[in-house]
Amino acid sequence: FLLSGLVFSENVQAGGVNLTYSNFFPPGHIQSVLAESWCKEVEARTNGEVKISYFGGNTLVKAAQIYDGVVTGRTDIGMSCLLYTRGRFPLMDVINLPFGNPSGKFATAVFNEVYNKFQPTELADTKVLYLHAHGPGLIHTQKKNVTSMADLKGLKIRSTGSIAGMIKALGAIPVSMPMPEVYQALQKGVVQGAIYPEETNKGWKMGEVIDYSVVSYPTAYSVGFFAVMNKDKWNALSQEARDAIDAINMEWAIKHGDAWDTSDYEGIRFSLAQGNSMTGIDPDEAAKWKAALEPVFDDYIEKTEKRAVPGKDALDFLNKQLKLYHNGEFQSQYY
Amino acid sequence: MNKVAVFMKKVSGVMLVAMMLVTCLDVGGNIFGHPLLGSEEIVSLLAALLIAFTLPAAHQERAHIGVDMLYLRFSPRTKKINDSILCVITAIFFSLVSWECFKYAGDLKRIGQVTAVLELPIYYILYAVSAGCGFLSLVVVSQLLKIIREGSHE
Amino acid sequence: MNEFVMAGFVGITVLILFFFTRIAVAYAMAIVGFLGYWYLTNLTAALALLSRDMFDVFSSYGLALVPLFVFMGFIAFYSGISAKLYDMAYKFMGRVRGGLAMATVAACTAFGAICGSTTATAATMGTIGLPEMRRYKYGNRLAAGCVASGGGIGALMPPSVILIIYGILTQISIGKLFMAGIVPAFLIAGLFIVAIFIYCTIYPEQGARGEEFSVMERLKALADIWETILVFMVVMGGMFFGVFTPTKAGAVGAFALLVIAVIQKKISWENFQRAVFDTLKTSCMVIMLVAGATIFGHFLALTRIPMEGANLVATLDWPSWAVIFIICFIYLVGGCFIDALALITLTIPIFYPIVSSLGYDLVWFGVIIVLITQLGIITPPVGVNVYIVKGIEPDIPLEEIFIGVIPFVIALIVGIMIMVAFPSIATFLPDLVR
Ligand code: NA
Ligand code: NA
Numbered sequence: 053f054l055l056s057g058l059v060f061s062e063n064v065q066a067g068g069v070n071l072t073y074s075n076f077f078p079p080g081h082i083q084s085v086l087a088e089s090w091c092k093e094v095e096a097r098t099n100g101e102v103k104i105s106y107f108g109g110n111t112l113v114k115a116a117q118i119y120d121g122v123v124t125g126r127t128d129i130g131m132s133c134l135l136y137t138r139g140r141f142p143l144m145d146v147i148n149l150p151f152g153n154p155s156g157k158f159a160t161a162v163f164n165e166v167y168n169k170f171q172p173t174e175l176a177d178t179k180v181l182y183l184h185a186h187g188p189g190l191i192h193t194q195k196k197n198v199t200s201m202a203d204l205k206g207l208k209i210r211s212t213g214s215i216a217g218m219i220k221a222l223g224a225i226p227v228s229m230p231m232p233e234v235y236q237a238l239q240k241g242v243v244q245g246a247i248y249p250e251e252t253n254k255g256w257k258m259g260e261v262i263d264y265s266v267v268s269y270p271t272a273y274s275v276g277f278f279a280v281m282n283k284d285k286w287n288a289l290s291q292e293a294r295d296a297i298d299a300i301n302m303e304w305a306i307k308h309g310d311a312w313d314t315s316d317y318e319g320i321r322f323s324l325a326q327g328n329s330m331t332g333i334d335p336d337e338a339a340k341w342k343a344a345l346e347p348v349f350d351d352y353i354e355k356t357e358k359r360a361v362p363g364k365d366a367l368d369f370l371n372k373q374l375k376l377y378h379n380g381e382f383q384s385q386y387y
Numbered sequence: 388m389n390k391v392a393v394f395m396k397k398v399s400g401v402m403l404v405a406m407m408l409v410t411c412l413d414v415g416g417n418i419f420g421h422p423l424l425g426s427e428e429i430v431s432l433l434a435a436l437l438i439a440f441t442l443p444a445a446h447q448e449r450a451h452i453g454v455d456m457l458y459l460r461f462s463p464r465t466k467k468i469n470d471s472i473l474c475v476i477t478a479i480f481f482s483l484v485s486w487e488c489f490k491y492a493g494d495l496k497r498i499g500q501v502t503a504v505l506e507l508p509i510y511y512i513l514y515a516v517s518a519g520c521g522f523l524s525l526v527v528v529s530q531l532l533k534i535i536r537e538g539s540h541e
Numbered sequence: 542m543n544e545f546v547m548a549g550f551v552g553i554t555v556l557i558l559f560f561f562t563r564i565a566v567a568y569a570m571a572i573v574g575f576l577g578y579w580y581l582t583n584l585t586a587a588l589a590l591l592s593r594d595m596f597d598v599f600s601s602y603g604l605a606l607v608p609l610f611v612f613m614g615f616i617a618f619y620s621g622i623s624a625k626l627y628d629m630a631y632k633f634m635g636r637v638r639g640g641l642a643m644a645t646v647a648a649c650t651a652f653g654a655i656c657g658s659t660t661a662t663a664a665t666m667g668t669i670g671l672p673e674m675r676r677y678k679y680g681n682r683l684a685a686g687c688v689a690s691g692g693g694i695g696a697l698m699p700p701s702v703i704l705i706i707y708g709i710l711t712q713i714s715i716g717k718l719f720m721a722g723i724v725p726a727f728l729i730a731g732l733f734i735v736a737i738f739i740y741c742t743i744y745p746e747q748g749a750r751g752e753e754f755s756v757m758e759r760l761k762a763l764a765d766i767w768e769t770i771l772v773f774m775v776v777m778g779g780m781f782f783g784v785f786t787p788t789k790a791g792a793v794g795a796f797a798l799l800v801i802a803v804i805q806k807k808i809s810w811e812n813f814q815r816a817v818f819d820t821l822k823t824s825c826m827v828i829m830l831v832a833g834a835t836i837f838g839h840f841l842a843l844t845r846i847p848m849e850g851a852n853l854v855a856t857l858d859w860p861s862w863a864v865i866f867i868i869c870f871i872y873l874v875g876g877c878f879i880d881a882l883a884l885i886t887l888t889i890p891i892f893y894p895i896v897s898s899l900g901y902d903l904v905w906f907g908v909i910i911v912l913i914t915q916l917g918i919i920t921p922p923v924g925v926n927v928y929i930v931k932g933i934e935p936d937i938p939l940e941e942i943f944i945g946v947i948p949f950v951i952a953l954i955v956g957i958m959i960m961v962a963f964p965s966i967a968t969f970l971p972d973l974v975r
Contacts, residue, residue, distance in 0.1 A: 072843070078710055079890035109710070109886040111842045117593050120494075124589035125582060139501040174498075206420055213503035216424065227417075228425055228504045230602060232705045233786055235715050241783030257708065257715050359499065400817040403608055410609070410792030414785045427602045435600035437608060437821065438828050445825040451565030452826070452931045454939055458563035473564050480572055487592035516596055 071104045071128040071285060074118055076136075078109035081255060082311045083184075087131055087279065090304050097300060098293040104129070119280065123177050128285045134276045135213045142359045143172040146366045147185050147276040149352055150218050150345050152269065152374060156249075156312025159185035159274040161386035162373045164305055166366055174361075178280035182301040184308035186249045187316040188272030189215070191224075192262040193245035194238060197329070199266075200337050201344065210234050210246040215273060217348050219247060222341065235261060249275075250319035251312065259323035265330040270338040271345055277308075305386050388529050391522065392447055395440040402437040406430050425504035432502070435512050439519030443526045467534060474531035478524045485521035488513050545581060549844030552577040556837065557922050566928055567826075570833030571595075577840040590839060598832040602788070603658065603702070608824035609791035610661045613798055614668035615816040615823075617769075620802035626769055627673035629762040635751030639741035641677055642687040642748055643734045645670045646694075650730045653695025654777075658702065659918060661791070663692030663926040664827050667933040668819075680747030681937045686945025687737065689926040690953075693915035694733075696881075697726035703881055703914065707907045710889045717971035721904045722911065724966055729912070729956050736952040768801045826932040830925055838883050847875060847884060851891035861899040868892055869913055869957070876917020877924070885910065905960070908967040912957050919946045 073091055077084035091104040107113075113121035118132035119140070134141045135148060147163045163185045167175070191198060191209060198204055204224040211219045216226035227243050237243050238261040246258065253259035279301075286294065320330070333341070349367065356363025376382040413426035423429075445451065461469060492513035501508055556573045560566065571591070579587035598604060617623040627641060634640030649666050667688045674684035696703050699719035708715040741748040754762075776794045779785050785793060802808040808816070841847070854867055875884045889910075896906050918926045920943075927942050960966055 078706075078886065080710055080712065105845060107842060107887075108890065111883055111886050112839060114597060117597060120593065121589070124593075125586035126578075126590050126593075135503065137500050138503045138506060139499040142499070208417075208422070216504050225420065225422060226424055226504075227422055228427055229786060229788075230427070232702060233788065235705065236700050237783075237786055239716070240780065240786075242786050254712075255709070260714060260716050396818060396821060399821050400814070403612060403817055403820060406605065407609060407612065407792045407795050410789050411796045414779070414789055414793055418784060430605050431600045431602045434602075434605035434608065435596065438599045438825055441821045441825040442829075445822055445829070446565075448822060449935070450822045450826040450932060451567050451829060452928050452935065452939070453563040453565050453569075454560040455563050456940060457561040469562050473562055476572065477564070477568055480568065480575075483588065484591050484595060487588045488596065491589075491592045491596070512600065513592075513596060516599060520595075 068101045068103050069285075069288070071102060071281075072112065073104050073106045073129040073131075074111075074113040074121060074127040075106070075108050075131045076110050076115035076118060076133065077131065081108075082315055083131075083277075083308060084108045086304065086307055086311055090279075090300065093300050093304075094297055097296045098289075101290060101293045102297075119178070119278070122280050122282050125282055125284070127282075129181070129279065129281045131277060131279045134278065135215075138213055141172075141174045142356050143170060143174060143361045143363055143366055144183075144276060145214065145352065145356075146363065146370055147274050148214055149349060149367070150189075150271045150273040151367075151370055152342075153185075153188045153272040153274040154269060154374075154377060155309075156185065156187035156274075156316065157306075157309040157387065158374075158377055158382065159187070159276075160305060160309030160312065161382075161384040162370060163274075163276050164386045165373065165384055166369060169369060170362065170366055172361065175278070175280070177283065179283055179286035181279040181281055181297070182305035182308070183276060183278050184305060184312070185274040185276045186251065186312045187274070188269055189247055189249050189274060190268060190272055191219075191245055191247050191266040192253070192258065193264045193266065194241070194262050196244065197264045197266075197331055198245075199331060199333060201340055207245055208243045210237065210243045215247055217351060218271075218273065218345060221344050221348050223344070231256065234258065238262060249312070249316055250323065251315035253319040253328075254322035255315065255319065259319065259326045259328060262323070263328055265320075265323060265328065267330050267332045268338060268341060269332075271341045279304075302385065309386070388526065389447075392443040392526065395519070395522065396444040399437045399440040402433045402440070406433045406437070409433070425502070428502040428505050428507060432507065432509070432512050436515050439512075439516040442519045442523045446523055446526055470534050471531060474527050474534065478527040478531065481520045481524040481527065485517045485519075485524065488517035488520060492517060543845075543849070545844045546846055546849055548577060548581055549841055549846040552837075552840060552844070560922060565829075567829035567833035570837040574833070574837035574840040578836075578843065581840075581843055590836060594836045594839065595832050598828060598835050604660075604828055604831060606658065606788050606791045607661045607664060607827050608820055609795055610665040611668055611823050611827075612816065612820040613791055613795035614665045615819050616795060616798045616802060616808065616813075617669055618672065619812040619816045620798070620808040622766075622769055622798065622802065622807070623669045623673055624676070625762075625766050626669070627677070629759075629766050631677060631751060632754040632759045632762040635677075636753055637738075638745060638750050639679075639683065639737040639748030640751070641674050641679060642683050642737045642741075645674065645687050646691045646730055646733045646737070649688075649691030650694050650698060650726065651773075653698035653726065659692045659696050659915070660827060660831065660925060660929065662695040663689060663929045664823060664933070666691060667930050668823065671930070671934050675934075677751070678749055680744070681934075681941050682945035683737070683740065683744075683747040684945075685930045685934065685937050685942040686947070686949055687733070689919050689924075689930045689942060690733065690915075690946050690949035692926050692929075693918055693953075694726055694730055696911050696915055697722040697729065697908065699723065701911070703885065703911050704907060707885060707889065707910065710886065711893045711903050711907070713903055713907065714971075717904055718907055720971045721908050721967045724970055725908050725912070725956070725960060728959065728966060729915075729953065732952040732956050733949055736948040740948045768798075768805075772797045772801070823933060827929055830928055834925065842883060842887060847887040848891065850875075851888040855891055855895055861901070864895065864899060865901065865961075868896070869909065872910060872913040873916055873920075876914045877920055877922060881914035881917060884914070902964055902968055904971055905964045905967045909957060909960055912953060912960065916950060916953050920950065 075087050088106050113127050115132050116136040118130035121127045122130040153159050163183045207224045208227045209219045209224045211226045219226040353364045409429050413423035416422050492510040496510040559569045578590050630644035634644050704718045708718045776790045
């Protein structure tokens with residue numbers, strides 16, 4: 053009977069184009085829910101010209117393959133994280149630096165502004181729908197509270213990719229492992245901490261196995277995410293549909309940024325409810341951390357120079373916007 | 388043909404021992420506060436090499452299992468036709484995989500994609516996977532010639 | 542009819558027919574998945590699917606543990622350590638019919654506490670246990686069936702990748718889910734042992750009763766395996782005290798066994814080479830199988846059959862027990878064709894609100910789902926663990942193994958029924974901690 057049910061289930065296909073959307077965020081995660089609502093919005097505002105089949109949680113294309121999957125047409129639209137394909141996005145990597153990320157809203161806005169200003173060739177083989185970036189990435193530890201760099205010495209901290217350089221620069225020992233293993237590793241004490249945004253305390257349940265959050269906003273990093281579409285599929289759409297989607301993208305970029313901050317609050321609430329504590333670091337100490345992290349920024353500039361990409365300009369631009377933000381003067385159509 | 392397959396298998400053997408040693412170095416170093424950062428990446432890449440280079444030998448030694456319930460009831464003639472068709476399909480299929488991996492390696496080289504922590508280039512490994520699959524299809528072709536000459540292999 | 546769903550059913554039919562040509566199961570899944578993807582998208586995309594999925598599986602860190610654990614198994618075998626292990630088990634359990642099979646189930650349970658992958662568990666226990674049980678004249682059906690089925694216990698026993706993904710999808714505490722899995726894991730192990738006992742009572746030739754040994758002989762056998770006990774303690778202790786993650790346990794175990802074997806001059810250069818080559822062969826077989834299943838699974842995901850099926854159930858207006866039954870049935874059938882993790886990610890987001898609104902405990906439901914996917918890996922047509930066992934001992938006919946798992950399938954179904962009747966088996970331990 054199930055089979056017959058499937059056979060007779062109506063499929064609205066009248067004339068329009070059917071697209072697939074692969075997201076690495078698991079279904080239920082707010083970032084996945086938003087992407088799915090983007091699909092619904094596109095269907096509504098293109099008057100049925102575009103219909104989208106949505107696949108969350110790596111089910112159609114795996115996280116590290118999503119950008120490539122959009123280029124090759126395995127999926128028509130995709131959302132994933134820039135960190136998974138290191139070296140592929142040399143300029144856009146700027147957002148993953150510990151630049152002192154104040155919020156997901158700011159990081160998302162400035163990330164889109166960086167893209168618009170520099171139009172990097174690294175993203176030229178797809179149609180970029182919009183970008184977003186998570187809130188302040190912080191160190192979280194177990195048993196031992198960290199208030200200074202000296203406390204970090206010798207601690208094993210789980211970190212991915214380029215973030216490992218930051219951990220090393222601060223004097224801790226970076227340990228790499230796949231995300232699904234981190235919970236167990238913290239529980240067993242294989243690592244004494246991990247670095248991630250507050251959101252992850254609830255999203256991946258890390259709040260259950262950590263004790264302290266080290267709230268060092270001046271050295272907080274972000275991780276950038278992209279929503280991109282296959283160029284041929286994009287060009288095949290009608291002008292009206294493309295205009296409608298562009299308008300939606302602007303709205304949704306803002307929604308994603310706001311959602312990152314809401315998730316961070318929820319993560320903090322979850323973490324505190326588990327009896328964990330959050331400690332800030334004082335300004336003198338923060339200055340020491342910033343000084344220690346200089347090589348991380350130098351490394352970025354050096355790498356982009358090697359690839360003939362204006363990394364230094366992008367970093368300067370980012371820092372200028374951050375300064376404007378702290379003076380209350382930051383302006384962006386994504387903000 | 389056999390010699391190359393055996394040589395590739397020996398290379399894989401070295402990879403296996405290397406995977407074990409790299410992980411043990413990481414674990415040992417970890418006890419003394421110096422884990423081998425990114426050992427997972429080295430192990431993953433070694434594993435890919437190991438599997439790619441074992442493909443031809445594994446096929447020759449019939450490591451991959453099939454469902455033989457119906458096959459055993461085939462007549463020798465049917466078996467011969469069946470196996471010949473399978474060889475053609477398999478050879479074409481792995482030539483395609485080999486060619487695609489070769490192209491993919493070129494793409495990754497051009498894009499400059501590396502591993503997340505150690506920033507090791509990935510495209511070398513893909514050339515190896517391409518070679519493994521390519522040689523596998525050669526092995527299948529030589530099997531096909533043998534089947535045509537001598538009948539089905541049991 | 543929806544073209545995509547139709548293509549999916551055609552793909553499944555073609556795959557099953559293709560199997561009967563005796564083509565390698567791994568190749569068949571990859572080829573049909575590739576053709577299906579081509580049909581639903583275009584050639585460029587399908588070719589990209591092939592190379593990317595193949596490389597992704599080959600270079601997956603989660604699967605890199607397969608060669609390492611299997612290597613540990615073959616070192617144990619060629620150095621005679623596994624023979625001594627089974628001699629010891631025989632001296633203690635040989636009196637009981639099917640005693641060695643029972644010991645193997647116990648070993649699978651212990652191994653499940655190290656390893657998060659059912660595939661690696663079946664491959665390792667297969668290399669150690671199968672030749673030994675056959676040495677003691679155990680029937681092929683019992684020996685193969687118990688290794689193939691025992692591998693699944695590891696999915697319930699923490700660490701378990703499936704439970705982690707389930708926890709993230711449903712926003713349930715992973716710590717709670719892990720605790721919920723422990724008692725059911727022992728329950729299933731117990732039911733497997735009961736199944737072996739009953740099976741061997743009906744077919745005594747499958748697990749012949751041995752002679753009685755004195756206490757001294759038993760103690761001596763126990764002393765004989767001190768090196769194994771040492772390695773086991775190093776591996777378990779290392780994980781328990783957080784020296785390394787479970788993924789690294791295979792490499793540490795293999796290295797420790799190798800050192801002992803070399804010091805005691807128990808492994809010659811020839812046997813070492815054999816251990817290496819057998820490991821390569823088995824690993825290549827296992828990982829190609831996973832690669833094939835991944836490609837075919839991506840094709841099935843694209844057809845949306847799992848989601849459409851789940852959506853259909855969501856619209857049913859049936860009594861709650863019937864809905865749960867249908868959901869279980871979908872996982873049972875789906876588990877035959879698609880990787881458990883992918884199936885869960887595709888369908889749980891649709892099912893868990895239904896299950897929750899019917900008033901069922903989601904922790905309990907997670908355990909039930911894992912139990913059902915355990916069934917999927919040993920039932921035809923795509924029973925990955927059965928194929929792995931067949932790959933390790935190719936002279937055992939495939940039918941024999943599928944027949945051999947029947948008692949364990951019955952035990953699993955009984956286990957699921959017990960869990961439905963007494964949900965507290967899963968929920969009391971996590972509730973205790975709250
Ligand atoms: Na386990
Ligand atoms: Na199955």
